[in-house]
Amino acid sequence: MNQEIEEVKVLIIGSGPAGYTAAIYAARAGLKPVLYTGGQPGGQLTITNDVENYPGYPDGVMGPQMMDDFRRQAERFETDVRYGMVTSVDFSQRPHKIVVDDQKVILADTVIISTGASAKWLGLESETRLNGKGVSACAVCDGFFFRGQDVAIVGAGDTACEEASYLSNICNKVYMLVRRDEMRASQIMQKRVMLNPKVEILWNTETVEILGEDEVKGVKIKNNQTGAISDLAVTGFFVAIGHEPNTSIFKDFLDMDESGYIKTIPGSTRTNVEGVFACGDAQDHIYRQAVTAAGTGCMAALDAERYLAELELV
Structure with a gap:
């Protein structure tokens, strides 16, 4: 059976605050990002009721509503938000190969990983x-x-x-x-x-x-x-018995710590593989807050944009 193949500049894997923020920045930069939501669209905040510590919501907000706001903002700038699960990756050569739902193949110039972590x-x-x-x-x-x-x-x-x-x-x-x-x-x-x-x-x-x-x-x-x-x-x-990062499908290619959190180069979201960036709870085992995840999502989009510019792909 022939697999469907698509080429994209920026592929975002995951749809929490980090992924959607990366999408907003990448889309506004004209990079036409494609975002796959994963198995839990919106991430951990979709099982959170009241969120009162995220700036800009003075009266608080329900977690699912907040993630819907993020998604709509990303889509406003023409992010292609898709429902699907990335089932395998191959970062051994460029463009990077990503398989969605064991069927569709994406060839991506850059990949932003925002798969988050799950509480134990x-x-x-x-x-x-x-x-x-x-x-x-x-x-x-x-x-x-x-x-x-x-x-x-x-x-x-x-x-x-x-x-x-x-x-x-x-x-x-x-x-x-x-x-x-x-x-x-x-x-x-x-x-x-x-x-x-x-x-x-x-x-x-x-x-x-x-x-x-x-x-x-x-x-x-x-x-x-x-x-x-x-x-x-x-x-x-x-x-409070720990969290498990949702990063197992990347273990053959990316450097991780002993718990499975993706290692990034200090001061950036770059991984050990060129063109692959990690943000949010997939690489942060210390803060694990929506606002810090969103911040690293912004960083990942800016890092990806600079990388593409260096390769003269934008």
């Missing part, structure tokens, strides 16, 4: 059902909604400690649920939460279930040493 979850039914209704994977994003309340956070690494400390500045009480009798976090981060009077660490503690029908009412926990089961009365439940 515990796998509980109640966790899925109450996501956005008291369950969150981002304390910086959602902690404000629980000011003055009692909350729980599960995790034992530096991120969990950072988020527990952040929540302690907003919330009345923070229960930190740690599965073992020790943490993976650095000593300085462990000390910070252990000395924090508003953080109570529950060692050897597993989450059995999150309680509540339409909003979080508490969490059922189990002590791994004694087997005792008890309930904690909390109104917020934060999962």
Whole structure:
């Protein structure tokens, strides 16, 4: 069967704040970008309710509405937004070869990767059902909604400690649920939460279930040493057990860190492959905010435009 082949100047893979911002800049530069949304058009923000910390939305905005605004702005400048999943890539030669849905072949002069990262979850039914209704994977994003309340956070690494400390500045009480009798976090981060009077660490503690029908009412926990089961009365439940970048299809070509985040040349979005740029949470394991993702999306489009200009392709 003959595969359909199309040539493009700029191909954007992914459709969160980074991808759509890259599209806006590339389109306004006359580069006629093609953007494939991936399996979750709009990215993680489509499962986020209220977004109150993105500039320009003084009254806040629902995550799906915000991503729809981004998409419409990109399309206004004639970005070709397409629904489809990139299933394989070949960055070994130029133009770069990208296969969509195992069928269509794109030959791209430049590629902007904005595939994001996915939060790791515990796998509980109640966790899925109450996501956005008291369950969150981002304390910086959602902690404000629980000011003055009692909350729980599960995790034992530096991120969990950072988020527990952040929540302690907003919330009345923070229960930190740690599965073992020790943490993976650095000593300085462990000390910070252990000395924090508003953080109570529950060692050897597993989450059995999150309680509540339409909003979080508490969490059922189990002590791994004694087997005792008890309930904690909390109104917020934060999962901080890590994120997984959506970058596996690029591993044969791009340099990554041990967790799979794409390495970029400092001060740019350039990767180790010429003409391939990475932005957003696919390369950022530190900030992971919509506004920082959008910023790197802008950078990627500008980097791609300069690269094309150097090759005299624009």
